[in-house]
Structure formats: structure tokens, C-alpha cells
Amino acid sequence: MTAPDATGRRLLPWAAGPAWFLAALVTWRWPDADDFPATNPLAALFLAVGLALLAAAALRRLSARAPWAIALGLGFTAWEIAQAKLLWLPRPFFGTPQDLLDVFLTDWKKLGDSLLHSLGLLAVGYGIGAGLGVAIGVGLGRSPHFRYWVRPLIRLVGPLPPVALLPLAFVLVPSGRLASEALLALAAGFPTTILTWSGVAAVDPAFYDVARTMGARTRFLVLRVALPAAMPQIFVGLFMGLGVSFATLVVAEMLGVKSGLGFYMQWAQGWAAYPNMYAALLVMSLMCTGLVTLLFKIRDRVLAWQKDGLKW
């Protein structure tokens, strides 16, 4: 019973390359319905991907991802036929694969620059917010005095969506960049603060007793007991903060900052350059998923002691 199944699993990787060759062939030989840019480079790109997949199949590096590789090849073929060859959907709102490729080929400098600006803004704002969030959360979890003064402020300001402060921030703070960084810090800081607090407050008091009987002082109790014990919760907060930061970043770049992927998209919409918008969306999505992946990689390292099954 397993024999045909096993044969299928062995042959499947060899189908991935041909699926992309099909996309290349359709793109190259079937005439375009309109005068699209970059049709031949696209065919070449499909061909290159197909060859790479064949090589991967030969090296037996493709088994688990083979179904996805085949589906993508067929998907690009279908998209190519539906839009570039038959023009089923109205232009310019719906682009073709070659439109998208053309944007990357001609406008990569501006896209890359926008990406770097977005990343820079995010790194500073999120980094400050995450650091402050952990520090304030530990303070709230450990010190009644700190809690007395800070908790009301957190309750007042924290739940406010950071974008609601944008118009005010751009007026109050002379630099749009600085204003955006402050709001990103707020966006990342609130969930991190609350989850750190919750994690620190939930630390088993016996963990402190163990360290105290061995002579540990407050510094050790905070840095080497409370923080590692709260780490699982802290990472939930960091993850939530990252999500709110993305939203805040895009709105900030669309409204005030004159650079970044949000600004690029706004600009592309102004010129009805829809392929550019799709390209920017794709870059933004890759940036966001890349950052989430990075966070999860760090988490898996820090929380190696946990027996949990979440796999991003």
C-alpha cells in the first residue's frame, strides 16, 4: 500500500522544475495581449528557477517543499495566461508578473532605499520601545512604589492606538522622523510592558527564596531570576509589539515621514503606478515576515529550555 505513495514522493521533486519551465515557455512563446515590459527577462527568470529546482531535485534537497514549488510554478503560469496573455482583469489595477518584475528591474534603487529607511525607523523605535517595556514591566512587577506612580499612566496612555497621536506628534515634534520613532516606541512598549509585568508578577516566590538563601541580592533576583522566569511572557509581548509597530510605521510613513515603504506606496498610488504598489507591498510583506522570523529565532534560542511546539 505504501509502494505507490513512496514512488510518488520520490518523483514529485522532479516535477517542480518542469512546472517552472512551463511558465517560462508560456511567457516566452505566447504573444502578450498588450505591450508589457520585461517579458523576456521574466521568461529567463522562470527558466532559471526551473533549472535551480531541477538541481535541487538531483541533490535531494527538495522533498518537503516540492508540492509548494510545483504549485508556485503552475500558479505563475496561470497568472501569466490570465493577465498577460488574455487580459481578463482591468488594467492598471491588476498587473502582470512582468509588470512586477519590471518595477524591481527599473526602480530597485528607490525600493531598496525605502526598505532601508523603514527598517531604520523600525529598528530605533521598536528597539527603544522593547527595552523600555521590559524595564518598566519589571519595575511594575517588583516594586509597589513604582507601580503606584506608573500604573495609572500606563493605563491612560497604553491602550491608545499610537496612530491616534500621529497628527499631534507631527505638530509637537519638529522632526517627523523623531515623532515616528517615539510613536513606534509607544507601539512596541505597551504590550511588552504589560506582558513583562504579568510574567514577573507570576514568578514562583520559591524561586526567589532559593536564591535568597544562597545570599542573592536584588540585582541577582531581578536579572537572573525574575527576567529569565518571565521570558516566555516577554516574548509574547515583543511579538504583539512588533505587530503594532508595523501598523504604526506604515501609517506614519503615509502621513508624515517623507521616506520609507509606506511613503513609496502613497507616492505610487498618487501616480496610479499600481505595479509599484504591488512591488512595495511584496517588499513590505517580506520585511515584516523576516522580522517576525528573526524574533522567533531569537525566542527559540533564549527559550531552548521550554518544551513547546510552536514553529513559525
Next chain:
Amino acid sequence: MVTHRPLGLALDHIDHGYTIGGTFTPVLDDISLTIAPGEFVALLGPSGCGKSTLLRLVAGLEPPRAGTIRAEGAPITGPGPDRIVMFQDPTLYPWRTVRGNVALGHDIAGRKDPESVDAAIELVGLKGFERAWPHQLSGGMAQRAALARALVNDPRVLILDEPLGKLDSLTRLTMQTELHRLWRDRGFTALMVTHDVEEALLLATRVVVFSPRPARIIGDLTIDLPPHRHRDDPRLLHLRKDILVQLGHSADW
């Protein structure tokens, strides 16, 4: 590595209690007890009577409401690595490996002494598990790791808060034997809370019996039996009966 300098303790008219929901509950009532260096004292009493509270005071985790506790004549004002507590739960840090947990005392003191960590791990029979995470250990192994974590500090008093209470009966027997061997080899003072009369009689040189809460001392027996004791020793059975009577069970139980 082994220091044979057990600590003597003197508890002088200790009163203690807790205020819960506005009402004060007395827990310890006028406890006076002198413990000679190197004694193995078992504190025996009904559960919830306040024995564990007494251990917390001796460890220095809380100050008593009244009375003083002295170690070698000096009042105890806080916790210190000469008095190490082993709790009923292993309370290993889940984010540290077995090795990291055993090295906790060294980390706190800012000391590097990997040899003594290895020695303590080997002593409790966990060699080969140095890199295991606590969630990978059985209850008995986790409690052994906690014992190693205590021993690596070379305590002059080992404070044992029912450390074997949650183990299965076979593991418990083995651990009792090992605790006794460690105490004889290393010569620390041991102060152990238990509500297992047999365990107290097997291990201790002296058994102090407490009343129900608020705890008062109602009996103080020196166990004049050889260090290698057998559970079936008629003298042990006789003492056991005496203690159970003191704890309120009738003689014909």
C-alpha cells in the same frame, strides 16, 4: 572541599504569626531550642502546625516577631550561604540545566568552581545528566539535583523542609539512606521538618515534637540508637509508639 564546621543554633523564645485578611493568626508560640553543632534534628508535628515557618526563620528568609535566633552566638539577620534550605519541591530553575542549577550558589557568590559542581552532581548520582533541562528529570532526579545545589555551597546547616515528602516510597527510601550518609560524611548540622515518624527516627539524633498550631514544643527525644538503623529495630518501633502517643494517637492504635 568538605568543611567539618557544623553550626550550632540557639532559638530563644520565638513567637511568630501572620496577619491574613486583618486577623492575626499565631503560628509559633514561645519556641526555645538549642541545637548543638552536628546534630540531626527532626521537627515532627501535624501538618500545618508551623514547622516550615520555623525553618524559614532559621534560614533568615523572615525575621521572627519576637525572640532571637543565634548561630554560634551571633543573631541571624538574613539569609546566608552557610544555612541552605532544601524545599519540599525541587524548585529548580527551568531555564537552567542541571549543571546551571547546581552552580547557582557559585553564580550568586561570583565564584568559579566547576570541579565542586561536578563533584556535587556525581555525589547525588546525576553524572551524565549535567546538560538535561529540569523538565526532563523525574521527581526523584529533580530532588537529587536540588540536593546537589544545596551541597555545593558546603552548608554548615542543611535545612530540610520535607524534602522527600512528594517522592514515591522506593525513591524515598534510597534518598533517606543517602541523606544519612551525607550527613555522617560531611558533618553538617541538619534540621529537617517531616511528618513521617519513621523517617524522623531513622535519620535523626534528636526528635522535637510540636503541637498543632500555634506550634509549641511538646516533646524532645534524644534518639540513642546506632547510626546504622533498621526499620524493624524493636527500640525504633517502641519510640515510634511513644511519639505517636505524644502526637495525640491513643496507645492502642
